[in-house]
Amino acid sequence: MTERVKDTKEMIRQMRPALRDGSYHFVHVADTELAARAMLMSIASFAEDEGLSLVVPAPALTELGLSDEMPMRCITLQVHSALDGVGLTAAVATLLADNGIPCNMVAAYHHDHAFVPAEMAERALELLQDLAD
Template sequence: MPVISRTAKDMIGNMAPVLRDGEYVFISTPDDELGQSLAPNAVATYREDEGMSLILPESIAQGAGFDAANPMRCITLKVYSALDDVGLTAAVAGALAGQGIPCNMVAAYHHDHVFVPSDRADEAMQILIALQNEVAGGG
């Protein structure tokens, strides 16, 4: 395991991952009007040069005609992290990558959120809980 600062160890040891209900899809649209109409249903949005990216509930994305072939589940890390904290995102993404699970990390104001393929969400939870226990136990 790489060397982790005391602050990062505290965050990882207390991250308390929670698997949220529902499935989500990442979409992008260059149509600003469409993006704005979908934004109230999104759990997150980001304006890129190519258009508006949204993370939508799968049913909303399908209803708007978007490809929902890669549904994702959201794992919220319940530890409070600051925007300038170092190490939590790298540890989580690294643990999942080590088991071949892709993830998309979304840092919000209070918590970090990990989007993983729906069919691997339970496995991802087990990996993150094991990581938390390893760090919390001093392993």
């Protein structure tokens, strides 16, 4: 793995946004048995006071019996951003917001991920590629 990047301008320059295949859904699961099954299928989770929030691939929705409210696409920022880096998330979210594209950012250990409505994903990808250039 490459060295972590901390400088704001360098994180943006190196972000190499890539659109992941498929669509994903943010869901809430309060039932512990369903949550245990859903966790195995999720790509991200967060324990909130109201229950477990998960990001699951679209095919898992039917199997889990969950509703299909808003299909999202995931754009992975492929720079290995430092956990204490400042500004990458703000730059991405601000650019997308300025262009009317909703964005849910998920920061993981190696990369940041921008989830945008499926129908806006290609435009969001173009904007982020232009920002990196």
